[in-house]
Amino acid sequence: xxxxxxxxxxxxxxxxxxxxxxxxxxxxxxRLVVLGDLVNRGAQSLQSIERLMALGDSAQxxxxxxxxxxxxxxxxxxxxxxxxxxxxxxxxxxxxELLDWxxxxxxxxxxxGWLLVHAGVLPQWxxxxxxxxxxxxxxxxRAPDYVDFLRVMFGNQPDEWSENLAGFDRLRIVVNTxxxxxxxxxxxxHAGRLDFHHKQASANGASAELQPWFALPQRRTAKTxxxxxxxxxxxxxxxxxxxxxDSGCLWGGTLTAVKLPPAGQPWLEVTQIPxxxxxxxxxx
Numbered sequence: 376x377x378x379x380x381x382x383x384x385x386x387x388x389x390x391x392x393x394x395x396x397x398x399x400x401x402x403x404x405x406r407l408v409v410l411g412d413l414v415n416r417g418a419q420s421l422q423s424i425e426r427l428m429a430l431g432d433s434a435q436x437x438x439x440x441x442x443x444x445x446x447x448x449x450x451x452x453x454x455x456x457x458x459x460x461x462x463x464x465x466x467x468x469x470x471x472e473l474l475d476w477x478x479x480x481x482x483x484x485x486x487x488g489w490l491l492v493h494a495g496v497l498p499q500w501x502x503x504x505x506x507x508x509x510x511x512x513x514x515x516x517r518a519p520d521y522v523d524f525l526r527v528m529f530g531n532q533p534d535e536w537s538e539n540l541a542g543f544d545r546l547r548i549v550v551n552t553x554x555x556x557x558x559x560x561x562x563x564x565h566a567g568r569l570d571f572h573h574k575q576a577s578a579n580g581a582s583a584e585l586q587p588w589f590a591l592p593q594r595r596t597a598k599t600x601x602x603x604x605x606x607x608x609x610x611x612x613x614x615x616x617x618x619x620x621d622s623g624c625l626w627g628g629t630l631t632a633v634k635l636p637p638a639g640q641p642w643l644e645v646t647q648i649p650x651x652x653x654x655x656x657x658x659x
Contacts, residue, residue, distance in 0.1 A: 378487060378635045379407040382620035383604040385441060386417025386460050387650055388426055390630045394648045398632055402433035407632070408486055410604035411439025411493030411554065413477075414461065416625050420445075421463035424473055438480045438516075439493040439605065440554040443528070446516075449474055452525045478516045482553045483509035487635045490596060494605040495556030495588035497536050498567045502599045508549045515546060534569040557606055561586035566593070589617035602633070611645070618643070627652025 379398060384391050400407065413427060413436055414420035427434050445461050447453040449470070455461065464473055483505050484491045490502045492509075500508065515524045527543045528550055536548060551569060560568035562584055570585055587609075588594075589601065597616060604621035606612075611631055612619040624630040629647040636642055 377405045379405065379632045380486075380489075380491065380602050380618075380620060380635065381407055381409045381632045382622055382630065383412035383439065383607065383624070384409055384414075384417070384423050384427075384630070385412050385625045386414050386420035386423050387624045387630060388417070388419035388422035390624050390648050390650045391423060391426060394630050394632055394646065397646055397648055398634075402430050405433065407434050408484060408491055409434065409436045410491060410602060410620055411437040412441045412604060412621075413439070414445055414464065415441035416458055416460055418460055419463075420460050421467055421473075424464065424477070428473075428476055435484065436480050437484065437491060437493050438477070438482050438554065442477055442480070443525075443550070443554060446474060446478055447525050447529070450522045450525060452522070453529070478521060481509060482512055482550075488600065489635065490599050490601045492601065492603050493554045494603055495552060496594070496596055496601065497552050497556075497569075497588070498559070498591045498594040499536050501595045505553075505596070509553060512546050512549050512553075531569075531571050534571075535565060536567060554605070556588050558585040559588045559591060560584060561591055567591070587615075589615045611647075613643075622647065624648075624650035 413423055427436055444453060445464065448455050448461060449465055464470065467473060485502065485506060490505060496505050515521060528547060530547060533540060533544050533548050540548060555571065556569060558570040558573045560566055560570065573585060600616050602618045602620055606619050607621045607623040607626060609619045611622045620631050620633060622629045622631040627650060629649055632646045634644040
């Protein structure tokens with residue numbers, strides 16, 4: 376039995392199938408976790424979801440920012456972007472079933488001692504706190520009136536964590552952190568503040584003041600290995616006990632899987648499949 380972590384699929388169903396073939400993935404014995412952004416921008420969003428759904432309990436999938444965008448577009452909360460590839464889902468006769476499946480996905484998981492998220496965590500959060508906050512959002516997304524939450528979910532504020540945050544402000548910063556975070560304010564009285572303007576591939580920081588979320592020394596999850604996606608220009612990257620697995624399949628890079636090692640073993644077994652380029656390189 377093996378457990379695999381896979382980076383952002385983003386509608387690249389052919390590459391996903393090729394990666395499973397390369398892994399010799401056996402759904403009767405093996406498990407996989409896809410780290411969010413299951414759909415959009417690639418040409419096969421519907422096929423990607425259908426393949427993942429067909430894997431049943433052997434596949435777990437996190438919610439990414441593109442998956443939340445799908446839900447918002449489907450309910451008229453947001454307008455479709457020019458490069459969206461969501462029409463095959465939205466026009467499917469199984470549309471309601473597909474959307475319900477997407478909104479029931481988690482925002483964070485623990486797997487064999489690894490914390491798994493789509494984008495990042497804040498330095499004030501422990502692994503346990505991250506899972507607790509993710510569960511708060513998950514309950515709201517799974518509620519019958521979840522469209523009301525979608526209407527207030529988007530926006531860049533608040534951008535600093537406080538235990539005093541409540542209501543939609545609290546849920547919004549959790550969503551933004553888990554699905555959008557890259558750089559944080561690293562120093563000064565606002566250390567830990569989210570920055571949504573810098574997206575370049577820089578594991579060394581955008582400036583002395585802005586650092587990747589995983590590089591902040593005060594991070595409470597520093598001793599917990601974390602795997603994430605979202606940062607395609609960073610690519611396959613391991614530093615500060617954090618592993619980025621979005622290697623830019625959509626942009627003609629690769630789709631990456633990592634086999635989690637047995638307990639006590641230090642190595643990671645990496646498998647990558649080259650991808651056809653769907654769009655010119657971007658940073659979202």
